[in-house]
Amino acid sequence: MHALRGIDLEVAQGEFFALLGPNGAGKTTLINILAGLSRADRGRVEVMGHDVVRHYRPARRALGVVPQELVFDPFFTVREALRIQSGYFGLARNDDWIDELMHHLGLTDKADSNTRTLSGGMKRRVLVAQALVHKPPVIVLDEPTAGVDVALRQTLWTFVGKLNRDGHTIVLTTHYLEEAEALCSRVAMLKHGTIVALDSTRNLLNSAADKHLRLKLDPDELPVSLQPRLSAQEKGSFTLVIHDYAELEGIMATLREAGAAVREMELPQPDLEDVFLQIMDRH
Amino acid sequence: MAGFYALFSKELLRFWKVSFQTMAAPVLTALLYLLIFSHVLEEHVHVYPGVPYTAFLIPGLVMMSVLQNAFANSSSSLIQSKMTGNIVFVLLPPISYGEFFFAYMLAAAVRGLAVGLGVFLVTLPFVPLAVREPLWLVAFAVTGSCILGTLGMVAGIWAEKFDQLAAFQNFIIMPLTFLSGVFYSIHSLPAFWQAVSRFNPFFYMIDGFRYGFFGISDVAPSLSLAIVAACFLALSLATLFLLRSGYKLRF
Structure with a gap:
């Protein structure tokens, strides 16, 4: 030991x-x-x-x-x-x-x-x-x-x-x-x-593997093509996983095409707790 | 040296703060022994010619108090510090194991000697005792209290729970003190037990200490002191070795 x-x-x-x-x-x-x-x-x-x-x-x-x-x-x-x-x-x-x-x-x-x-x-x-x-x-x-x-x-x-x-x-x-x-x-x-x-x-x-995007939409419905990104959903707010902030533009375009208007948008910063849990998971 | 001085002072302050329990209580206990044993035995027991039993008993009680309180001081201080965890306050600073040893041992000796002096003073009204050989008396009181202070240190470091310390005290220290001739002269014992008593280092401490009062003893005081000093030296070296290894203190 x-x-x-x-x-x-x-x-x-x-x-x-x-x-x-x-x-x-x-x-x-x-x-x-x-x-x-x-x-x-x-x-x-x-x-x-x-x-x-x-x-x-x-x-x-x-x-x-x-x-x-x-x-x-x-x-x-x-x-x-x-x-x-x-x-x-x-x-x-x-x-x-x-x-x-x-x-x-x-x-x-x-x-x-x-x-x-x-x-x-x-x-x-x-x-x-x-x-x-x-x-x-x-x-x-x-x-x-x-x-x-x-x-x-x-x-x-x-x-x-x-x-x-x-x-x-x-x-x-x-x-x-x-x-x-x-x-x-x-x-x-x-x-x-x-x-x-x-x-x-x-x-x-910065090393946090996953970044998040939190959205409130009108109508309150996530386009089907974005469903795979969904990591959490509560009270009309969708949290999507993104790997790079460059993916934001594509997501916005998809929303526009689907006719979903963005009421609120948030990019929560990863905190040390997220990083800690990821690292502990990995080892 | 600064570490020694601070730790020694802290140990003195510790028992001084609870002196009712650490000084007054053992003096009262010794007084009770004196009252009861002298009442029962005064007429029946005569050990040395011309020495009444009460007078014979007092030096034994004084030395027993010295020894038991020296042991109690270092052992209870260390076990309490270990149990409550505040021993880290002593382990974190740059205090050497030698400073640690002398601080705990000497503070314990001071407590033992102070209680012994207290017992001597409260028993004075019963029988006025002359001190014939003060140097011998001091020599035995000091080495005896240092030995028991060191033994208390070993017990306090070894014990992990209060009942282990109580076992050390009840099964080792108490029998050795009670069977060392505090209440009797070993010459009154059967030959076998006389021989056994000679393997008890506490017997030489008590006998030599009593010589300081009466100028009479069962064994020549120089031989007793040599034996007691040898015990002290061996025990101190063993304890220093233990402390240097970090035994049960630094894991």
């Missing part, structure tokens, strides 16, 4: 990178190896040029990981947890940055509350803050928005976006593909422990 096999991946400094894949694809295993929580049987992983096993100190200093599980230490308040975490990285006087982190993540009111008493969303914020106490150049977020409300999602992405603009490299895993599409410049898709797609978000979107 191999959780991962033949992964060859390089994320450039300053990238906003998405690691996508179904549950059990190996995303968290890959992150755990990167963070030194798991050990790979073979191969090597570097963070900012530091081997994560042999030079674990600089490698871990360069890395901040927001774990997927909602973990917390019930003995401490938010501020204590952040001070302790700073201490582990050798930062004895880190209060200015801790205050700033709490401010950006909306935690200031909760600074002296025990982490045990916080709501799930607040605990998630504390985890983000803990991962950032040492200002790591590389930040890994493992499904940070799973089960999180809209307000936190916005706070989080605003803050992470700012960090990315300031030069931090961001690696994100998520099942919300619209997040990855909006934020990430490059995407790797994993399935069964191997990389099945690795490209810029734009190229992946």
Whole structure:
């Protein structure tokens, strides 16, 4: 049994990178190896040029990981947890940055509350803050928005976006593909422990095999010669499959000849979810 | 070193925050032992000439508290961190396995010694005890608490569930402490059990610690300390090896 096999991946400094894949694809295993929580049987992983096993100190200093599980230490308040975490990285006087982190993540009111008493969303914020106490150049977020409300999602992405603009490299895993599409410049898709797609978000979107055309017609009837293209039909709206936008002209001509007037026309853009499902189907 | 210092301080803060449970409770337990056993046995048991049973019992109770609380500290801290998952907070930073070892061991030793001191202070009104050999006393208390802090670390890392940890405690630690001469001198035992007791490292800890008070013991304190120190060294090396391999911590 191999959780991962033949992964060859390089994320450039300053990238906003998405690691996508179904549950059990190996995303968290890959992150755990990167963070030194798991050990790979073979191969090597570097963070900012530091081997994560042999030079674990600089490698871990360069890395901040927001774990997927909602973990917390019930003995401490938010501020204590952040001070302790700073201490582990050798930062004895880190209060200015801790205050700033709490401010950006909306935690200031909760600074002296025990982490045990916080709501799930607040605990998630504390985890983000803990991962950032040492200002790591590389930040890994493992499904940070799973089960999180809209307000936190916005706070989080605003803050992470700012960090990315300031030069931090961001690696994100998520099942919300619209997040990855909006934020990430490059995407790797994993399935069964191997990389099945690795490209810029734009190229992946353009690679979508099928494009769609949505029409509302008057009369509400699709000419027979266009029936083979029909992929969906609901409430007087027909969705047709096209392989190339050049085919549009032919379709328009067919409609004209059949005496069908176009009431509404839409060319829905393929989103990352479509591409993701196509790629997962193929492998 | 920064990682060690932060982890050590965090471990101290952890038990300090729940000191009612981690310090006051074991002191009360030891006091109850003292009240009951001295009430029942004071008239019947005389171990060393001129030493009343209550006076004999107190050093044993103090050392038992030191040992049990040192074990409890590192083992419960680690199993809780593993069960709740917050052990990642310690595994993600650049903390070496050596720093990890010394932080958990020494924090456990501090808890054990603090509880031991507490037990000693509350038992003072019962029998005023003179400390004849303070250096021996300190030497045994410190090595004993370090050994049990290390054992607690091993148990906390090994155990995957609370009942496994309870089994380690109830079937290994408790018998070894109770059968080590806390409540009696092994000279009162039949020859066979005397011989068996000599294979129990806890016996040397208690016996040597008691020597610190009375200047009398079943075994010469230098021999006891040598045995205890050898146990400590062997256990520490084994534990360091375990930590370096990432056993049950880094998969």
